[in-house]
Amino acid sequence: MNKIQLALVIGLSFFFQQFTNGQTNQKVNFLQKVGVLDSLYSKSLNEYREIYVQLPADYKPDENIKYPVVFVLDGEVFLPTVNDVQNYYSGGFTPEMVIVGISNDKNRMRDLTTSKVTEMYGSPFKQENGEAANFTKFIETELIPFVEHNYPVTNFRTLIGHSYGGLFALYSLVHHPQLFSNYLVIDPSLDWDNQQLIKEAKAKVSSANYKGKSLFMSLGGVVYMQRSGMTLTEIKKDTTDFTLFSRSNIDFSEVLNQNKQNELAFEWKFYPRDLHGTISFPSIMDGLISVFEWYQTENIDKYNSPTTTADEIDKIVRYRQHKLETHFGYAVPPFPEFLLNMQGYMSMDMGQMERAKVNFELTIEYYPNSANAFDSMADYYEKNGDNENAIKFVTKAFEISGEDSYKERMEALNKG
Structure with missing residues (x-):
């Protein structure tokens, strides 16, 4: 300076x-402050490794709810962006998730590169590299168990990586697909070691089973280091080192597109206006929406329509519950509690008592430890002049919460 x-x-x-x-x-x-600092000692790496953990905004420790988890390589850089995207898109486009940023500010090349090299572009290369297998061991045997023990996460995992981090993420997909369900790969350095990972992928992905897994992969706009304006078609035909980075990205995407029998949900996107340093922001937004496309709500217009019958409401909710369970591998509520509950009250206000009842019943089914869910059903029965059942449900609300307001309501209903 x-x-x-x-x-x-x-x-x-x-x-x-x-x-x-x-x-x-x-x-x-x-x-805003994002990400609580934590750390663990790694025997595999022979060092302490810092992580940054961001819990969902609605997380409440007493509810004992667990969430899918996102692991973000270079977490000190990219966790805030992932968190911002989640703040806007979670619920409707992506599930609520725990975000774990893995620090890679030290030994980044050592840990994220996937094979050892001693020279690069014809010159000797002495920096430590090629330890992705050992870094994978750290993630699988130390980091994941540490996070699962200390934070409210499930085994549904997403991995996000940029540049060398993207190279590592694809290495994980090819060689250790059991670790993650989703992969968000941003402008990956697939030129590493003369495209060695692409050669390995060609031998593996044709027989791999990626059913239920998703990959979003992006390419930045600097596709030729010495000249602008080249098309992707021209890049594919070029054979110079100046296009090796972008050609490698395209080559890997073509390997996947030629092997759709492995059932990987794959989307590739080119960002012509973005540089290697700017592409992460749009890629994280588009990528999270892409890999969780199956999560996005269907039939919401029908669910909200006042002409939809109670039976149809029940089918819509149960279809979504089945779809989410199929993808996550475990049961989760199909909608947030407030939404089911709100639909019940809206139906009751419109005099559609069957719709109201089915929404309140679904709320109790999926949120059996919610005092509010039982109290809402008490409102339904009181509205219909059935004080006996109203007392039954508000009593359950009191048993769950112990709140005096429910006890007072029980007394008032008994007097009435």
């Missing part, structure tokens, strides 16, 4: 500090 730049930085810092003091005269507070 030269003296002019330094003076400018100092001047701007002084201006900002004076402006802040003038506005609040208090210590600056951040609007």
Whole structure:
């Protein structure tokens, strides 16, 4: 940094500090802090490894709910972006998830590259590299058990990686597909070791079984290092080192497209306006939506329509429950509690008592430990003049929560 730049930085810092003091005269507070720092010692790596963990916004420790988990390579860089995307898209497009950012600021090339090289582009290369197998051992035998023991996660896992991280993510897909269900691969460095991983993929993916797994893969706009404006068709025909990075990306995607019998849900996207350093932001947004396409709600217009019968409501909800269980591999509620509950009250307000009842029943079925679900059913019965059943359900709400408001309601209903 030269003296002019330094003076400018100092001047701007002084201006900002004076402006802040003038506005609040208090210590600056951040609007948002993302990711709680944690760490574990790895025998495989012979070092401590830091991780950053972000729990869902609606997480409540006393509810004992577990969530799918996203592992983000280079987590100190990309976890905030993943969290931002989740803040906008979770619920309707992606499930609520625990986000685990893995720090790779030290020994990044060692851990994320997939085979050993001693030279690169004709020159000697002495930096430690090619230890992806050992880093995989750390993830499988140490990190995943640590996260599962200490945080509310299930075994449904997504892996996100950029550049060398993307190379590692594809290495995991090819050689250790049991570890993750989803892969979000951003501008991966598949040129590594003269496309060695592509050669390995050709030998494996044709006979692999990727049913239920999803991969989103992206390519940035700098496809030729010395010239702009080349089309992807021209890039594929080029044989120089200047296009090896982008050609490798395209070559890997073609290997997958030629082996659709393995049932991998695969989407590839080109971002012509983005650089290697900017492509992560749109890729994380598009990628999470892509790999969780099956999660997105169907028949929502029919579910919301006042003309839909109670039987049809029941079928829509149970279809979604079955679909989610098929993909996750375990049972999960098909809709958030508030949505089922809200639909019950809306139906009751419109005098559609059968629809109201089925929504309240579904809420209790999928959220059996919710006092509010039982209290809502008590509202239904009270509305229909059935105090006996209203007392029965509000009593259950009181047994679950012990809240005085439910006890007082029981007493009032008994008097009535």
